[in-house]
Amino acid sequence: MREAIRKNLSRLELSRNLVRVEDNLALEFELENFKPCAADRETLIELYRELEFTAFLQEHLEQKEVVRGNFRTISDMDSFRDFLQQLGQAEEVALDTETTSLFPTQARLVGLSFCLKPGEAYYIPLRHSYPLAPNQLPAHSVLSELKPYLENPAIKKIGQNIKYDYIVLKKEGIQLQGIHLDTMVLSYLLEPNWGKHSLDRLAAYYLQEAKIPFDRLTGKGKKQLTFDQVPVEKATDYACQDAHLAMSLSRVLWPRVQARNLDRLYLEIELPLIEVLAEMELAGVRVDLNLLRQLGRELESQLRQLEKQIYEMAGQEFNINSPQQLSQVLFYKLNLPASKKTRVTRGLSTATEILEELAPLHPLAGAVLEYRQLAKIKSTYVEALIELVNPETGRVHTSFNQTVTATGRLSSSDPNLQNIPARGEMGKKIRQAFIPEEGHLLLSADYSQIELRLLAHLSEDPVLIETFLSDRDIHAETARRVFGPAVELFPEEMRRRAKIINFSVIYGTGAFSLAKELETSPAEAQKFIDRYFSEHRRVKEYLDRAVEQAKEKGYAETIFGRQRQIPELKSPDNNTFQAGRRMALNTPIQGSAADIIKLAMIKIYREIKSHGLKTKMILQVHDELVFEVPETEKDLIEPLVRDCMENICSLKVPLKVRLGWGKNWAEVK
DNA sequence: GTGGCGTCC
DNA sequence: CAGAGGGACGCCACT
Numbered sequence: 001m002r003e004a005i006r007k008n009l010s011r012l013e014l015s016r017n018l019v020r021v022e023d024n025l026a027l028e029f030e031l032e033n034f035k036p037c038a039a040d041r042e043t044l045i046e047l048y049r050e051l052e053f054t055a056f057l058q059e060h061l062e063q064k065e066v067v068r069g070n071f072r073t074i075s076d077m078d079s080f081r082d083f084l085q086q087l088g089q090a091e092e093v094a095l096d097t098e099t100t101s102l103f104p105t106q107a108r109l110v111g112l113s114f115c116l117k118p119g120e121a122y123y124i125p126l127r128h129s130y131p132l133a134p135n136q137l138p139a140h141s142v143l144s145e146l147k148p149y150l151e152n153p154a155i156k157k158i159g160q161n162i163k164y165d166y167i168v169l170k171k172e173g174i175q176l177q178g179i180h181l182d183t184m185v186l187s188y189l190l191e192p193n194w195g196k197h198s199l200d201r202l203a204a205y206y207l208q209e210a211k212i213p214f215d216r217l218t219g220k221g222k223k224q225l226t227f228d229q230v231p232v233e234k235a236t237d238y239a240c241q242d243a244h245l246a247m248s249l250s251r252v253l254w255p256r257v258q259a260r261n262l263d264r265l266y267l268e269i270e271l272p273l274i275e276v277l278a279e280m281e282l283a284g285v286r287v288d289l290n291l292l293r294q295l296g297r298e299l300e301s302q303l304r305q306l307e308k309q310i311y312e313m314a315g316q317e318f319n320i321n322s323p324q325q326l327s328q329v330l331f332y333k334l335n336l337p338a339s340k341k342t343r344v345t346r347g348l349s350t351a352t353e354i355l356e357e358l359a360p361l362h363p364l365a366g367a368v369l370e371y372r373q374l375a376k377i378k379s380t381y382v383e384a385l386i387e388l389v390n391p392e393t394g395r396v397h398t399s400f401n402q403t404v405t406a407t408g409r410l411s412s413s414d415p416n417l418q419n420i421p422a423r424g425e426m427g428k429k430i431r432q433a434f435i436p437e438e439g440h441l442l443l444s445a446d447y448s449q450i451e452l453r454l455l456a457h458l459s460e461d462p463v464l465i466e467t468f469l470s471d472r473d474i475h476a477e478t479a480r481r482v483f484g485p486a487v488e489l490f491p492e493e494m495r496r497r498a499k500i501i502n503f504s505v506i507y508g509t510g511a512f513s514l515a516k517e518l519e520t521s522p523a524e525a526q527k528f529i530d531r532y533f534s535e536h537r538r539v540k541e542y543l544d545r546a547v548e549q550a551k552e553k554g555y556a557e558t559i560f561g562r563q564r565q566i567p568e569l570k571s572p573d574n575n576t577f578q579a580g581r582r583m584a585l586n587t588p589i590q591g592s593a594a595d596i597i598k599l600a601m602i603k604i605y606r607e608i609k610s611h612g613l614k615t616k617m618i619l620q621v622h623d624e625l626v627f628e629v630p631e632t633e634k635d636l637i638e639p640l641v642r643d644c645m646e647n648i649c650s651l652k653v654p655l656k657v658r659l660g661w662g663k664n665w666a667e668v669k
Numbered sequence: 670g671t672g673g674c675g676t677c678c
Numbered sequence: 679c680a681g682a683g684g685g686a687c688g689c690c691a692c693t
Contacts (some may be wrong), residue, residue: 405685503683
């Protein structure tokens with residue numbers, strides 16, 4: 001029975017789906033629809049336990065009713081002063097801001113809630129506005145009286161996603177200080193695979209408390225209210241519960257973080273990073289709207305032309321954006337050879353890779369490739385970007401998320417500024433639209449080959465270390481070792497191929513995929529892989545060790561002790577296990593690089609602040625930092641940034657930083 | 670809401 | 679016999 005379930009589990013990739021389970025309903029669905037063995041539900045549940053999906057199980061099985069604490073509205077000066085009295089004596093306070101928008105840079109503060117001990121919280125409504133709304137204390141005087149407490153670093157602040165509150169308060173002229181525990185970040189350090197660390201999920205899992213859903217206050221859809229239209233009584237329950245949950249969660253999460261030895265990582269990296277990210281979001285990036293609009297018009301006319309040509313070649317009109325319709329035209333109407341199916345629906349793939357193969361056979365393929373590229377740029381990087389420019393600031397204020405990736409990297413959204421095109425003619429033009437303020441320049445600083453340097457450090461491979469110590473070209477070096485004398489004939493081409501091999505080592509690529517990328521046979525690719533590992537024995541040993549340790553411990557680890565659970569390594573299904581293996585070997589490298597750049601960001605932020613400089617850090621793109629620099633600070637900031645980044649930690653190889661200046665983001669490289 | 674695809678590091 | 683590359687976000691089509 002158990003074996004049967006086990007097999008079915010892996011076959012159905014239940015484990016993978018389960019990681020993405022968003023709520024109880026979805027889990028319920030998984031359980032109910034698991035027909036093959038659903039008869040023995042208890043066994044199934046037990047198996048989930050073994051597979052370490054206890055988080056979701058517990059949430060599913062143990063969620064209880066809403067806990068209604070002692071929650072009070074503060075709407076007169078006397079109670080407000082009483083509250084301030086208590087706040088002044090508090091060692092720690094959980095706080096939450098209620099606003100009109102999910103985007104903190106656009107949000108207007110509506111009210112504040114505070115919790116000094118679990119089960120007891122206060123809501124101070126400030127700007128509720130609806131017919132017959134009750135009198136509220138004047139916002140300006142409440143905020144100015146709160147200010148000294150919020151700015152007092154001795155009163156420790158607790159919150160869920162406190163970066164949000166920092167930004168909202170900063171816009172009200174309050175510099176939040178003494179940020180201590182962010183329950184979202186704490187939860188992320190414990191379970192980086194979760195992806196979502198919402199208060200409702202954390203409350204259910206760690207406290208077995210149900211949170212009032214936001215929609216219950218505001219409704220949803222087109223008629224959704226903003227928080228200022230929510231009745232003060234309802235808002236009080238909601239806001240007080242948020243502060244209460246943050247306080248209660250912090251008392252559960254912090255000991256767990258300590259028990260897992262993640263406290264230093266939190267205190268030295270993630271906690272100080274919160275303010276750095278908040279300031280970056282507040283700063284935003286200036287965008288040349290006219291240039292973008294002009295580009296949009298150019299793209300429009302080019303797309304129309306291409307569209308016409310494509311229809312002509314196809315002999316019919318169809319939606320070029322629809323992979324389904326396109327595959328009909330390519331593979332049925334024009335009878336071009338299909339070579340790959342899509343993963344889920346088993347349709348015929350029309351991905352770039354396939355179209356490139358078809359390009360020599362039929363001009364339609366090439367035209368579609370060009371169409372796709374331009375359409376992508378127009379929709380994602382011109383139109384969507386224009387929409388997200390803040391009309392007040394003329395800048396885009398991305399959101400840097402600290403709790404999304406499994407490896408410790410940041411992510412960016414609304415808009416995602418970490419995937420702005422970097423290549424191609426049109427890509428360049430998009431980057432030209434990212435510009436500095438008048439009298440300023442952009443400075444880009446990126447770590448040169450940080451992941452390969454980390455591989456050298458972690459593996460202690462003497463050849464890699466020597467290459468980096470003497471600052472030689474790592475890809476050329478690999479080319480020499482893997483391809484031998486052939487390098488002399490085509491040095492550039494061999495270097496390009498060696499670069500692919502170097503990355504494939506970090507990603508754990510197999511011979512099959514490597515072969516495709518190198519446009520050679522799997523047997524040949526396997527030879528290259530074998531050659532690489534015989535030249536770099538220590539790398540091979542290290543990667544094997546990384547996987548072995550992750551299997552033993554249940555998690556992969558970075559040099560600063562960040563942990564990522566990899567339950568896939570326990571899977572009986574070989575494909576799942578292999579995926580786990582690749583995560584286990586890549587995570588220490590990618591994750592350590594993330595740790596390092598985070599540390600550098602904190603250091604640079606502090607240096608800029610302590611020197612009273614006006615330079616602003618505005619972007620992070622995994623191994624790159626972008627700054628907006630007053631022309632007068634140019635000579636000062638360059639060595640400062642380089643020094644901070646290169647000397648942020650001591651590895652067995654040097655860290656190298658490349659710097660570039662420009663009047664726009666395209667120029668800095 | 671899911672899948673295909675494409676952009677970045 | 680399928681599937682064989684780490685980590686993200688977001689647009690469009692389609693159901």
